[in-house]
Amino acid sequence: MGQERIIHAALLGAGTVGSGVYKLVKDLEEEIISKTGARLVVDKILVRDTTKAREGIPSELLIDRWDEILNDPQIEIVIEVMGGIRPALTWLEEALRAGKQVVTANKDLLAEYGEHLFDAAEAGKCDLHFEAAVAGAIPIIRPLRQSLVASELTEVMGIVNGTTNYILTRMTEDGMGYEEALALATKLGYAESDPTADVEGYDAGRKVAIMASIAFNSNVTFSQVYTEGITHITAEDIRYAKEFGYVIKLIGMTRLTEGGVEVKVHPMLLPEQHPLSTVRDSFNAVFIHGEACDDAMFMGRGAGQLPTASAVMGDVIDVMRNILHHSCGKIGYGCYRNLPVKSAEDTVSRFFLRIQVTDKPGALANIAGILGNNDVSIAQVVQKRSHDGVAELVIITDPVREKHFNDALSILKGMSVLKEVSGVIRVYGN
Numbered sequence: 001m002g003q004e005r006i007i008h009a010a011l012l013g014a015g016t017v018g019s020g021v022y023k024l025v026k027d028l029e030e031e032i033i034s035k036t037g038a039r040l041v042v043d044k045i046l047v048r049d050t051t052k053a054r055e056g057i058p059s060e061l062l063i064d065r066w067d068e069i070l071n072d073p074q075i076e077i078v079i080e081v082m083g084g085i086r087p088a089l090t091w092l093e094e095a096l097r098a099g100k101q102v103v104t105a106n107k108d109l110l111a112e113y114g115e116h117l118f119d120a121a122e123a124g125k126c127d128l129h130f131e132a133a134v135a136g137a138i139p140i141i142r143p144l145r146q147s148l149v150a151s152e153l154t155e156v157m158g159i160v161n162g163t164t165n166y167i168l169t170r171m172t173e174d175g176m177g178y179e180e181a182l183a184l185a186t187k188l189g190y191a192e193s194d195p196t197a198d199v200e201g202y203d204a205g206r207k208v209a210i211m212a213s214i215a216f217n218s219n220v221t222f223s224q225v226y227t228e229g230i231t232h233i234t235a236e237d238i239r240y241a242k243e244f245g246y247v248i249k250l251i252g253m254t255r256l257t258e259g260g261v262e263v264k265v266h267p268m269l270l271p272e273q274h275p276l277s278t279v280r281d282s283f284n285a286v287f288i289h290g291e292a293c294d295d296a297m298f299m300g301r302g303a304g305q306l307p308t309a310s311a312v313m314g315d316v317i318d319v320m321r322n323i324l325h326h327s328c329g330k331i332g333y334g335c336y337r338n339l340p341v342k343s344a345e346d347t348v349s350r351f352f353l354r355i356q357v358t359d360k361p362g363a364l365a366n367i368a369g370i371l372g373n374n375d376v377s378i379a380q381v382v383q384k385r386s387h388d389g390v391a392e393l394v395i396i397t398d399p400v401r402e403k404h405f406n407d408a409l410s411i412l413k414g415m416s417v418l419k420e421v422s423g424v425i426r427v428y429g430n
């Protein structure tokens with residue numbers, strides 16, 4: 001019998017995901033040997049506060065100095081699950097340039113510095129894996145980078161934030177208030193350390209930027225993504241959506257068009273029978289369309305401790321196999337194109353518009369006139385109720401260039417007959 005091969009790893013972070021990763025490393029100890037031929041040992045776990053007690057994590061593994069990992073020649077894999085841009089960027093670059101393989105769940109980093117990190121991976125001839133950074137447990141990065149690489153992909157669309165999907169599900173199905181639903185999502189380990197990133201659509205925006213870059217082989221960064229969150233969605237919007245046969249979801253989408261890449265995140269009214277409407281709680285789902293592959297859909301848990309840890313560990317096991325077969329660093333970022341990214345104003349959407357107007361003859365005609373003059377055609381209009389001389393109008397438009405809709409809305413806001421714009425939400429369909 002030869003000597004057992006041991007692969008040493010270090011974990012950066014022991015929070016929600018980090019403690020899940022450590023648990024899987026222990027639970028799968030023998031399984032990993034059977035699957036790879038080597039034992040995985042986590043030697044060091046980097047945290048901010050080494051004195052904090054952490055369930056399931058031996059305190060003797062905790063350290064608070066990165067150089068103890070960087071300068072440890074035994075450590076071959078760095079698993080980064082601490083989040084944030086700095087110091088993660090510096091540390092991962094140093095790790096890759098020093099020849100250490102990296103697995104990360106950090107979408108903030110990849111969505112801004114993906115190209116940068118892949119340069120470092122190339123310099124160190126290392127693996128850089130990040131399956132957990134997009135849509136938690138769902139395999140989506142590997143399909144985009146490998147399985148679907150022979151298909152010219154033209155569209156990626158889906159629900160890619162577990163926290164907001166959980167909040168919208170609770171608000172829709174249980175009539176729960178926004179704050180209570182957010183507190184629950186945080187307690188369940190779905191939310192980011194600053195949940196603003198979830199509820200304002202930034203987290204989904206980062207994931208869509210990463211998917212767009214890989215799908216279209218052109219670097220798209222988070223700053224190029226139009227983002228709108230769910231904080232303005234009210235119980236009233238949800239009630240009206242239901243009445244019209246829709247469900248409200250936070251949707252991330254990216255399309256390859258002749259004019260460039262479209263990349264947006266915003267709430268959307270989806271028909272109740274649309275497959276994404278049935279994706280509830282912390283589940284995520286991603287639709288992909290490609291020339292050769294046609295339609296494909298992926299669904300699963302988008303957030304939470306073990307679902308995310310399972311994606312991280314899938315990458316770690318892959319990296320172990322690559323180490324053992326001397327085949328690390330073979331798959332790069334692949335952004336060989338330099339496509340323009342379109343402004344959201346140049347994209348086309350349908351809109352749901354809920355406004356309060358003075359209830360007097362001609363008001364509706366005036367509003368319809370302004371919409372029409374700006375190329376906004378009305379598909380459906382309903383006067384919901386009228387009291388104290390104010391009527392509520394709910395309008396659903398046909399597809400319109402977003403700039404034209406925004407122009408019309410600015411003019412409407414200047415009209416004395418318009419008392420309030422209560423809701424503007426995009427609607428699925430062309």
Ligand SMILES: NC(=O)C1=CN([C@@H]2O[C@H](COP(=O)(O)OP(=O)(O)OC[C@H]3O[C@@H](n4cnc5c(N)ncnc54)[C@H](OP(=O)(O)O)[C@@H]3O)[C@@H](O)[C@H]2O)C=CC1
Binds near residue numbers: 046081083
């Ligand atoms: N939660 C989820 O469902 C998902 C999370 N992710 C991503 O995984 C990563 C981790 O998320 P999560 O586990 O929820 O985050 P947590 O906030 O629960 O944990 C972060 C951990 O990182 C440590 N840490 C943070 N900054 C530093 C630093 N500068 N130096 C040393 N240690 C540091 C913290 O140490 P200490 O405990 O001492 O403060 C903590 O242990 C993030 O990138 C997140 O976006 C991806 C998919 C899903």
Ligand SMILES: N[C@@H](CC=O)C(=O)O
Binds near residue numbers: 198
């Ligand atoms: N906060 C994120 C966690 C996973 O990426 C989410 O809610 O989806």
